[in-house]
Amino acid sequence: MNFLPYVVAAYLLVIGLYGMVTSRNLIHMVVCLSVVQSSTYVVLLSIGYRLDATAPIFVDIPVGTRAVDPIVQALTLTDVVIGVTVSALLLALAVQVHKRSGTLDPNGLSSLKG
Amino acid sequence: MEELAALGVAVPLVTAALVSGAAVFLPRRIIEFVSIAAAAVTSACCLLLLAEASEAPLVYWFGGWVPRSGLAVGIAFVVDPMGAALAAFAGALVTAALVFSWRFFDAIGALYHSLMLVFLAGIVGLCFSGDLFNMFVFLGVLSVAAFALTGYKIEEAGPLQGAMNFALTNSIGAFLLLWGIALLYGRTGALNLAQMGESLGTRPDALVMAAFALVVAGFFIKAAIVPFHFWLADAYATAPLPVCILLGGVVSELGLYGVARVYWTVFEGPLSSVASELRTILLVAAATTAVVGAVMSFAQHHLQRMLAFSVIAHAGLFLVGLATLTPAGLSGAAVYMLADGLVKASLFMCVGILQHRLGGVDEYHLRGRGRRFVATAALFVVGALALAGLPPFGTYVGKALIEEEAKLLGLAWVTPLFVLVSALTGGALLRAAGRVFVGWGPPIEHADEVSQAEGEEQEAETVAGRERTPAVMFVPALLLGAAAFAVPFVPGLLAGSEAAAEAFTDRTAYVEEVLAGEFRRIPAAPAHAGPKSEELVPGFLSVAGALGLAAFTLGSNRLPSRWRRAIWNSAGRIVVGLRNLHSGHPGDYVAWLTFGVALLGGAFGVALR
Amino acid sequence: MSSSARSTVFFIGAAGLAVFLLWGLTGLPDFGNFRGDYGLLLNRVGVEQTSATNIVAAVTFDYRGFDTMAEEFILFAAVLGTALLLRAQREEEEEPAEDMAQDRRPPHDSDAVRELCLGLVAPAVLFGLYVVAHGHLSPGGGFQGGVVLATAPLLMYLAGEFAGLRTLSPRTVVELAEGTGAASYVGVGLVGLGTSVSFMKNFLPLGRAGDLLSSGTILILNFAVGLAVAAGFVLLLTEFLEQTLEVRRRSRA
Numbered sequence: 001m002n003f004l005p006y007v008v009a010a011y012l013l014v015i016g017l018y019g020m021v022t023s024r025n026l027i028h029m030v031v032c033l034s035v036v037q038s039s040t041y042v043v044l045l046s047i048g049y050r051l052d053a054t055a056p057i058f059v060d061i062p063v064g065t066r067a068v069d070p071i072v073q074a075l076t077l078t079d080v081v082i083g084v085t086v087s088a089l090l091l092a093l094a095v096q097v098h099k100r101s102g103t104l105d106p107n108g109l110s111s112l113k114g
Numbered sequence: 115m116e117e118l119a120a121l122g123v124a125v126p127l128v129t130a131a132l133v134s135g136a137a138v139f140l141p142r143r144i145i146e147f148v149s150i151a152a153a154a155v156t157s158a159c160c161l162l163l164l165a166e167a168s169e170a171p172l173v174y175w176f177g178g179w180v181p182r183s184g185l186a187v188g189i190a191f192v193v194d195p196m197g198a199a200l201a202a203f204a205g206a207l208v209t210a211a212l213v214f215s216w217r218f219f220d221a222i223g224a225l226y227h228s229l230m231l232v233f234l235a236g237i238v239g240l241c242f243s244g245d246l247f248n249m250f251v252f253l254g255v256l257s258v259a260a261f262a263l264t265g266y267k268i269e270e271a272g273p274l275q276g277a278m279n280f281a282l283t284n285s286i287g288a289f290l291l292l293w294g295i296a297l298l299y300g301r302t303g304a305l306n307l308a309q310m311g312e313s314l315g316t317r318p319d320a321l322v323m324a325a326f327a328l329v330v331a332g333f334f335i336k337a338a339i340v341p342f343h344f345w346l347a348d349a350y351a352t353a354p355l356p357v358c359i360l361l362g363g364v365v366s367e368l369g370l371y372g373v374a375r376v377y378w379t380v381f382e383g384p385l386s387s388v389a390s391e392l393r394t395i396l397l398v399a400a401a402t403t404a405v406v407g408a409v410m411s412f413a414q415h416h417l418q419r420m421l422a423f424s425v426i427a428h429a430g431l432f433l434v435g436l437a438t439l440t441p442a443g444l445s446g447a448a449v450y451m452l453a454d455g456l457v458k459a460s461l462f463m464c465v466g467i468l469q470h471r472l473g474g475v476d477e478y479h480l481r482g483r484g485r486r487f488v489a490t491a492a493l494f495v496v497g498a499l500a501l502a503g504l505p506p507f508g509t510y511v512g513k514a515l516i517e518e519e520a521k522l523l524g525l526a527w528v529t530p531l532f533v534l535v536s537a538l539t540g541g542a543l544l545r546a547a548g549r550v551f552v553g554w555g556p557p558i559e560h561a562d563e564v565s566q567a568e569g570e571e572q573e574a575e576t577v578a579g580r581e582r583t584p585a586v587m588f589v590p591a592l593l594l595g596a597a598a599f600a601v602p603f604v605p606g607l608l609a610g611s612e613a614a615a616e617a618f619t620d621r622t623a624y625v626e627e628v629l630a631g632e633f634r635r636i637p638a639a640p641a642h643a644g645p646k647s648e649e650l651v652p653g654f655l656s657v658a659g660a661l662g663l664a665a666f667t668l669g670s671n672r673l674p675s676r677w678r679r680a681i682w683n684s685a686g687r688i689v690v691g692l693r694n695l696h697s698g699h700p701g702d703y704v705a706w707l708t709f710g711v712a713l714l715g716g717a718f719g720v721a722l723r
Numbered sequence: 724m725s726s727s728a729r730s731t732v733f734f735i736g737a738a739g740l741a742v743f744l745l746w747g748l749t750g751l752p753d754f755g756n757f758r759g760d761y762g763l764l765l766n767r768v769g770v771e772q773t774s775a776t777n778i779v780a781a782v783t784f785d786y787r788g789f790d791t792m793a794e795e796f797i798l799f800a801a802v803l804g805t806a807l808l809l810r811a812q813r814e815e816e817e818e819p820a821e822d823m824a825q826d827r828r829p830p831h832d833s834d835a836v837r838e839l840c841l842g843l844v845a846p847a848v849l850f851g852l853y854v855v856a857h858g859h860l861s862p863g864g865g866f867q868g869g870v871v872l873a874t875a876p877l878l879m880y881l882a883g884e885f886a887g888l889r890t891l892s893p894r895t896v897v898e899l900a901e902g903t904g905a906a907s908y909v910g911v912g913l914v915g916l917g918t919s920v921s922f923m924k925n926f927l928p929l930g931r932a933g934d935l936l937s938s939g940t941i942l943i944l945n946f947a948v949g950l951a952v953a954a955g956f957v958l959l960l961t962e963f964l965e966q967t968l969e970v971r972r973r974s975r976a
Contacts, residue, residue: 002753002754003748003749004754006748006754007748009748010741010744010745010748013289013293013740013744014737014741017704017707017708017733017737017740018733018737020286020701020704021701021704021705021708021729021730021733022701022726022729022730022733023701026278026700029282030282033282033286036286036289037285037289039289039293040289040292040293040296043293043296043297044292044296044299046754047296047299047751047757048757048762049754049755049757050755050756050757051755051756055862056766056777056778056779057776057777057778057779057861057862058770058776058778058932059776059861059933063766063767063770064767067766067778069757069759069762069763070762070765070766070769070778070779070782071299071305071759071761071762071765071782072296072299072762073779073782074783074787074790075295075299077779077783077866078251078783078791078794079292081794081797082251082254082288082794085258085797085798085800085801086258086261086281086285086801088801088802088805088959089258089261089262089281089801089804089808090278090281090285091963092804092805092962092963093265093274093277093278093281095963095966096265096808096809097271097274097275097278100269100270100274101271101275106699106700106701107699109271109275109698109699117916117922120912120922120923121916123793124909124912124916124922127796127905127909128906128910128913130796130905131799131903131905131906131909132902132906133902134799134901134902135898135899135900135901135902135903136899136902137898138895138898138899174922175921176789176922176923177785177788177789177915177921177922177923177924177925178924178925185760185764186761187761187764188787189787189790222807222810225803225806225807226807228800229800229803229804229807232796232799232800235796236793239793247790248789248790248793251790251793251794251797252793254794254797255793255800258797258800258801258804259800259804262800262801262803262805262807262808263804265808266807268808268810293744297747297748299759300751300757301750303757303759303760303761303762304760304761305761319750320746320747320749320750321748321750321751322750323743323747324743324744324746324747324748325747327743327747694724695724697724699724699729702729704733705729705730705732705733706732707736708733708736709732709733709735709736709739710736711736711739711740712735712736712737712738712739712740712742713736713739715739715740715743715744715747716739716742718743719743719746
């Protein structure tokens with residue numbers, strides 16, 4: 001079971017990419033991108049995890065108690081913000097694409113061939 | 115002095131925030147003036163830093179968190195001459211682009227200016243950063259600003275789809291980079307580049323190779339190396355021209371800078387044992403990119419898309435220089451990137467002038483309509499020749515330096531590759547110039563060659579003032595072109611580039627400077643004699659090739675139809691097949707992206723054996 | 724490419740990607756046994772050096788505060804970008820949402836939803852401020868609190884008061900707030916630069932760990948970020964809602 005979190009992370013990456021490749025709807029594609037992103041959360045947090053350790057919040061526990069790695073938590077926080085903002089931008093693009101082309105199906109968007 | 119590094123990022127960011135917050139109260143003139151001033155100040159800071167860093171690199175720890183007994187606690191900016199030069203170059207391009215869009219660009223409130231300044235801040239941060247996660251974040255800053263700026267023209271479907279493809283593929287690239295960072299953090303427990311390099315040891319293993327493949331893939335997506343390049347043509351073909359000036363001039367260079375920086379600080383220790391395999395893999399990628407980009411560029415008739423593919427082709431050539439994994443190759447690539455970036459920016463500006471005066475950027479649509487624009491035509495032709503590597507332009511010098519280094523390494527095929535690629539990209543532009551400014555060439559080619567992509571009337575990006583070419587558009591274009599010419603003649607530039615490359619590739623010195631605070635002076639390289647005179651032959655050969663190809667295609671309707679059919683059956687089919695691959699479908703792009711990452715990972719894995 | 728060609732290319736790629744990823748992942752230390760000197764060091768000295776008991780906040784806003792500033796501007800750029808992309812175009816106009824089917828009686832707004840949502844607005848604001856203010860003490864902070872604050876206008880929309888939402892948070896004020904939040908983050912950094920030659924230095928008195936008013940600039944930065952995030956999300960919200968509710972193609976007469 002030691003390796004399972006990493007397998008889950010790799011699986012999320014691949015399945016997210018699969019979703020993007022076979023998608024027939026731009027909004028679905030954006031959500032699949034968030035799945036790809038969530039694979040980075042899982043891998044980061046799994047790396048920093050320590051067994052029998054608590055959160056690195058030393059309000060009511062003494063400094064020096066075994067705690068998980070705070071760096072990956074900060075990295076994941078940053079990652080979440082980046083992901084949300086990029087999703088917002090992509091969804092705005094999708095809204096406008098729909099208005100312009102009348103469809104959200106990537107197969108129907110062809111003004112950039114060649 | 116090091117504080118200027120912080121200002122290089124803080125000035126554009128705070129200006130962007132203030133300008134957008136107060137946009138309602140400020141008249142457009144003030145917004146434009148303040149933005150140009152902020153960009154100019156940032157460039158000036160970077161130039162000062164360049165001067166200072168040429169003697170010894172500067173290290174600046176944010177928040178005052180200096181390393182504790184060799185362990186990096188905070189985030190550092192490490193300003194070395196290469197990084198400072200790239201940042202200063204980007205600053206100059208942003209200033210030029212903002213000047214170019216003065217008054218006439220259809221800017222929406224202060225949104226355009228704020229986003230341009232944020233873009234600049236992201237570039238400066240990426241160039242200076244000495245921490246891998248910090249590089250990732252600044253890459254995100256510049257990417258998000260670029261996504262928004264690319265989709266600027268929301269009235270047409272093309273820009274929106276281009277921005278969509280751009281955002282989807284580049285975000286995946288960022289996440290792949292983050293995966294690599296996670297793996298490296300898991301192994302080394304550090305995010306600082308110097309620290310990571312110290313902790314990785316000297317032998318590569320599965321994790322190191324996988325992390326390297328992921329990091330390189332992430333940056334290659336940004337640099338648009340095949341097969342990660344599909345998004346670039348879509349995005350650059352549809353972005354507004356002032357934005358293209360930046361995208362075409364500096365973004366690919368940033369991707370390659372990222373690869374070089376990470377390799378020389380983090381991975382050089384473990385990977386030097388597989389350096390020759392690594393070199394082969396990178397050279398294959400580079401050559402493929404260069405050829406695909408050049409062929410596609412020649413097959414375009416939408417000027418922006420043509421330039422976009424030439425950006426891809428030349429990114430392949432830059433990568434050849436970097437792939438030699440030597441300081442001399444790096445130096446040649448740096449000079450080439452500088453001159454080429456200036457020329458590209460100038461060419462994009464010329465296209466912008468055409469768009470402004472004539473309302474279109476399609477070669478066929480504009481055929482013959484550019485007859486009156488003598489100055490722009492001259493600049494365009496000179497730019498095209500420079501792109502083909504006309505001596506003594508900086509582009510020629512950079513290419514020659516790379517070719518020399520390649521010959522030293524026994525890679526005889528590099529020179530012919532450079533000649534071919536430059537001839538194709540230069541030839542495409544010369545053909546376009548002949549058609550647009552003089553009216554040569556058949557009116558419209560075979561119906562089956564015309565792509566569905568461009569060609570329609572483009573919505574104008576500019577308002578008013580169409581009777582004359584405004585000085586704010588022509589002068590920056592002229593200055594950039596002149597700068598590309600002047601690059602080899604700037605005293606100390608070539609020698610400085612060599613010295614900078616030596617410093618860039620010296621990992622031990624880097625670690626000492628960053629973690630222990632011990633600075634070594636960068637030894638001044640002896641005056642550089644420039645490329646050997648035998649390099650003039652391939653230089654002129656590529657220019658002749660460009661002129662020949664242009665003349666050939668312009669005069670193709672005078673050829674006997676048997677010849678035309680023969681050419682069509684052989685080369686034409688490949689070109690059409692290649693064009694069909696560039697379908698504009700994001701699913702295709704992601705599929706190729708996955709394939710490319712797997713290919714890189716597999717290649718690096720094999721190199722390990 | 725045809726759909727099957729695309730899938731083939733993808734499956735080859737995905738297989739290769741999965742293989743080399745898993746192979747690389749085996750090089751990681753065992754799950755749960757991460758050594759990580761950087762994290763261990765900060766866990767040990769963080770409280771003493773920054774007076775913040777939430778070490779993640781200390782990392783985010785002090786040790787690696789510069790990263791957070793850049794991330795803040797990613798949010799800023801994305802919000803500006805969304806405003807840019809969803810702007811009303813020449814052929815569209817914004818008209819107040821009006822009833823399209825005036826001859827039919829609209830479904831009655833659920834009183835329960837309305838009362839609940841309006842009742843939750845004040846607690847949401849209060850809770851958001853609480854999360855922002857206590858970021859350095861317990862889990863939370865500017866980003867999390869900012870998002871909670873931004874749910875207050877969303878609740879108003881859910882209660883059926885979109886017009887009220889627009890009057891309470893006019894575009895200019897929200898844009899000003901966003902710009903101010905982002906600018907003040909950089910401003911704190913610049914003050915640090917001015918007072919001690921170190922951008923982003925924690926220059927305020929640190930106070931006692933565990934107090935509300937402690938940890939120096941971390942508290943201020945939490946508020947700056949909270950302001951920028953809340954304003955940013957409100958902007959995003961109103962942009963999208965306007966698109967769906969109000970923007971209509973100009974009717975061709």
